[in-house]
Amino acid sequence: MDYSEVIEFVKKTTSENAKKDAYPFRNVYEHTMRVYRWAIRLQTKLGGDLDVIVLAALLHDIGWEEGRPHSEVSAEIAVEYLDSIGVAPELITKVGEIILMHSDKDTERDLSIEAKIVMDADLLDEIGALGIMRDCMETAVEDEASYKRAYYKIKDFYRTNKPKIKRCKTETARAEYVKRMQLIESYIYQIEKELF
Numbered sequence: 001m002d003y004s005e006v007i008e009f010v011k012k013t014t015s016e017n018a019k020k021d022a023y024p025f026r027n028v029y030e031h032t033m034r035v036y037r038w039a040i041r042l043q044t045k046l047g048g049d050l051d052v053i054v055l056a057a058l059l060h061d062i063g064w065e066e067g068r069p070h071s072e073v074s075a076e077i078a079v080e081y082l083d084s085i086g087v088a089p090e091l092i093t094k095v096g097e098i099i100l101m102h103s104d105k106d107t108e109r110d111l112s113i114e115a116k117i118v119m120d121a122d123l124l125d126e127i128g129a130l131g132i133m134r135d136c137m138e139t140a141v142e143d144e145a146s147y148k149r150a151y152y153k154i155k156d157f158y159r160t161n162k163p164k165i166k167r168c169k170t171e172t173a174r175a176e177y178v179k180r181m182q183l184i185e186s187y188i189y190q191i192e193k194e195l196f
Contacts, residue, residue, distance in 0.1 A: 019064040038121035048113040056098040105167040120173035128180030
């Protein structure tokens with residue numbers, strides 16, 4: 001399957017329909033493309049139906065509507081779009097189900113490998129170096145920005161996200177999550193030596 005048409009649809013739809021972030025540098029389309037790339041990396045190691053994984057990863061955040069879960073809105077838009085381009089109904093059903101559940105990272109349900117991969121790819125985004133960069137950029141645009149405020153924000157992010165490793169559905173994602181948390185921990189250790 002050629003995903004370029006889907007990618008263009010995602011770019012257009014997220015620019016028109018995405019939830020607006022308080023920070024101008026955060027972008028749903030860019031997040032989606034990172035999730036897409038991670039989903040492919042995970043699929044290469046773990047298997048699963050590549051079309052299901054890629055379509056679900058690309059379409060997982062295309063819908064936002066006040067008062068409704070974004071996973072529900074995204075699934076509706078994705079199903080309608082995939083049907084309009086002639087995707088097989090059984091493939092549409094699998095993709096729609098993954099999008100519908102992708103936000104429930106704490107689920108105990110028995111998930112398909114495709115659902116696990118998409119959920120893990122979404123979870124891995126903005127953990128690690130990118131999370132450090134995000135925290136620094138967020139602090140820089142806030143009042144009274146300082147290195148110490150960025151440090152405390154990074155340290156808080158580390159503290160609150162380290163336990164979320166239990167949300168990883170695959171060992172491959174868990175290993176990557178550990179590596180990224182270690183990077184943040186090393187960064188915190190180094191910044192403490194330089195700041196205090």
